[in-house]
Amino acid sequence: MRFGNFMAPFHPVGQNPTLALERDLDLIVAMDRLGFHEAWVGEHHSAGFEIIASPEVFIGVAAERTKNIKLGTGVSSLPYHNPLLLADRMVLLDHLTRGRVMLGCGPGQLTSDAHMLGIPADEQRPRMEECLDAIMRLLRGETVSMQTDGFTLRDARLQLTPYSDPCFDVAVAASFSPTGPRGAGRHGIGMLSIAATARQGMNLLAQHWNTWEEVALEHGHVADRSKWRLVGPMHLAETREEAERDVEYGIAEFSRYFSHILPAGPVQGDTAAEIIANNRESGFAVIGTPDDAVAKIEELVEASDGGFGAFLLFDHDWARPAAKLRSYELFAQYVMPHFTGQLAGPAASCDWVAGRGSTFVEQAAHAIGKAIEDHAAEQQARHAASSE
Numbered sequence: 520m521r522f523g524n525f526m527a528p529f530h531p532v533g534q535n536p537t538l539a540l541e542r543d544l545d546l547i548v549a550m551d552r553l554g555f556h557e558a559w560v561g562e563h564h565s566a567g568f569e570i571i572a573s574p575e576v577f578i579g580v581a582a583e584r585t586k587n588i589k590l591g592t593g594v595s596s597l598p599y600h601n602p603l604l605l606a607d608r609m610v611l612l613d614h615l616t617r618g619r620v621m622l623g624c625g626p627g628q629l630t631s632d633a634h635m636l637g638i639p640a641d642e643q644r645p646r647m648e649e650c651l652d653a654i655m656r657l658l659r660g661e662t663v664s665m666q667t668d669g670f671t672l673r674d675a676r677l678q679l680t681p682y683s684d685p686c687f688d689v690a691v692a693a694s695f696s697p698t699g700p701r702g703a704g705r706h707g708i709g710m711l712s713i714a715a716t717a718r719q720g721m722n723l724l725a726q727h728w729n730t731w732e733e734v735a736l737e738h739g740h741v742a743d744r745s746k747w748r749l750v751g752p753m754h755l756a757e758t759r760e761e762a763e764r765d766v767e768y769g770i771a772e773f774s775r776y777f778s779h780i781l782p783a784g785p786v787q788g789d790t791a792a793e794i795i796a797n798n799r800e801s802g803f804a805v806i807g808t809p810d811d812a813v814a815k816i817e818e819l820v821e822a823s824d825g826g827f828g829a830f831l832l833f834d835h836d837w838a839r840p841a842a843k844l845r846s847y848e849l850f851a852q853y854v855m856p857h858f859t860g861q862l863a864g865p866a867a868s869c870d871w872v873a874g875r876g877s878t879f880v881e882q883a884a885h886a887i888g889k890a891i892e893d894h895a896a897e898q899q900a901r902h903a904a905s906s907e
Contacts, residue, residue, distance in 0.1 A: 520816075520858040521829035522850075523557035524550065525593050525713070525750045527569040529835050531772045536570050542840060543571070544581055549844060551585040553851035559593025559623055559711070559831065565631040568776050575608050582616045591621030594692045594711065598627055598638050598646035602653035603663075603675045610658075613682040620683075623711055624651055624702070625692035629780055642668070644698045651691065655706045658686050690748060693727055695719060700727040704734025709746030711831075715819060716751030717785060717803050724749075725824040745828035749819055752785070752833035753805040753812050755846040755854075762806045765838035765846075767791040773835055809853035816858065830858075 526546075530539040547558050560577050563569035571577050574592040581590055595605060612620040626643035627633050633643055646669040653672060656663050662676045681687055690709035693699020703710040710731060714720035732742040756762035771791045785803055788794035798804050805815045820826050838846065856862045872879060 520827075521556040522831070522855050522858075523555050523559065523588075523748075523829060524832040524834045524847075525559045525561075525711070526571075526834040527561040527563065527593075528571065529568050529773060529776070530570060531769065531776070531836065532567045539570065540577075543577075544584060546834075546844070546847070547581045547588065547590075548584050549847065550851075551588040553848060554855065555588055555847075555851065556829065557589040557591060557621065557831075559591040559621070561593050562596050562599075563629055563632060564599075565629055565635060566776070566780060569629070575612055578612060578620060579615065582612075582619060587619075589619045589621055589688075590616065591688070591690070592623045594623035594625035596627035596632065596647075597624050597650035597654075598633065598643050598669055599636055600650065601670045601672075602650045603657060603672055603677075605650075606654045606657045607677060607679075609687065610677055610679050610681050613687045614679065616682075618683040618687065621688040621690065622654075623690050623692060624654075625711075626698070631780070638669075644696070648698070648702060651702055651706065655689070655708070658689070688746070690746065695723065697727075697730055700731035701734050703746075704731045704736075704740065704742060705738050707735060707738070707740030709743070709748065709828075712747070712749045712827075713833075714785070715749035716805075716815065716833075718801060721819065721822045724819070724822045728824065743828075744823075744826055747823070747827040748829040748831050749823070749827050750831045750833050751805070751815065751819070752803070752835055752837075753815070753846070753850065754835075754837055754843070755805070755807065755809055755812055755849040756842070757808065757849075759807040759811070762808070762846075763795050765842040766795065766806055768838050768842075769835070770794050770837045773837060809849050812850060812854045813857050816854070 526543060528543050530536070550558060560574040561569055561571055562574050564572055574595065578590040609620060609622050624647065626647040630640040633640055638646065649667045649669060653663055653665055657675065657677050658681065660680065662674055663672050664674055665672045688709060690711045691699050691702040692711045692713055694714045699710055712720065712724065712727065715724065735742040754762050754766050756765055770786060771794060774786045774788060774794055777785060786794050787797045795806065798806060805811050816830055832850065836843070
């Protein structure tokens with residue numbers, strides 16, 4: 520299993536946006552150092568919290584500061600773009616990052632963004648599907664002519680083929696509607712299940728997989744669980760009590776923000792205490808220890824009815840920056856190796872040595888004693904020889 524994050528980001532208003540963006544970049548640098556596999560960066564244009572307007576620009580900067588982590592648009596709002604220009608930019612990034620770029624696709628979460636662009640909310644998903652059709656054809660090297668309500672293409676083609684062979688990862692966002700799994704199946708691409716830990720989202724995981732698999736079969740593709748990424752929020756500390764104290768810093772502002780953009784926000788309540796208490800019942804977010812995180816991911820594996828390829832931390836500013844970074848460190852130190860098989864070897868070796876009781880200690884003591892005796896004998900023989 521791979522691990523990463525899904526960074527909208529969510530920065531409460533009233534702070535220096537330049538510094539907030541720098542913290543986002545610093546976090547991705549830290550994730551690269553900690554061994555996370557990927558990071559997905561959002562695109563939003565209103566409401567003041569989610570302030571990255573161009574994930575491609577952000578990725579270009581992050582790529583220069585990192586070495587190994589893959590960087591994706593999480594997600595590019597397809598109705599807002601001409602498919603030729605977006606595909607062209609992503610291919611350019613693929614070359615500049617030497618294959619570390621990924622394209623996440625969605626209809627646009629904020630209807631306020633669509634409103635400013637004159638796009639009816641009911642048209643966002645159909646337009647996304649049309650744009651995705653065009654992008655995938657372009658990435659396959661086709662020449663595309665299309666006329667839609669959202670864009671026009673005339674003999675459109677890409678100048679460059681992708682650096683990645685045959686193409687960089689492409690994934691479509693899925694929450695509660697069937698649009699995501701249908702798009703993934705139609706084009707043989709991956710899927711980002713954004714609301715996987717919400718009770719409704721978890722209940723839909725198996726259904727989404729079945730839809731993805733059926734549509735893929737209809738279009739000559741094979742649904743691939745390794746391309747399935749599940750997203751969920753976590754904040755970890757050494758104890759649950761400490762984790763809950765940490766999130767008192769910012770979880771209420773997060774809840775108030777979502778009350779203005781979604782019919783039902785991911786966390787419920789007016790005060791931090793109320794939200795934390797409700798979350799204990801709903802289980803939407805892990806606010807606890809690494810063991811709690813392991814248990815939640817194992818629950819998701821079971822709910823998915825066969826497993827998935829990656830788990831992405833839904834990034835947030837619930838805790839102060841230092842506590843947030845510590846949460847990522849705890850996740851990397853204890854949760855990731857549980858699922859990547861890195862714990863078994865050291866544990867087996869430790870058990871083997873400890874299981875021999877005092878054997879190796881006695882051997883070490885004997886070896887040290889023998890070295891002392893040998894040295895003494897050598898010194899004695901040298902002294903005797905010099906006395907003759």
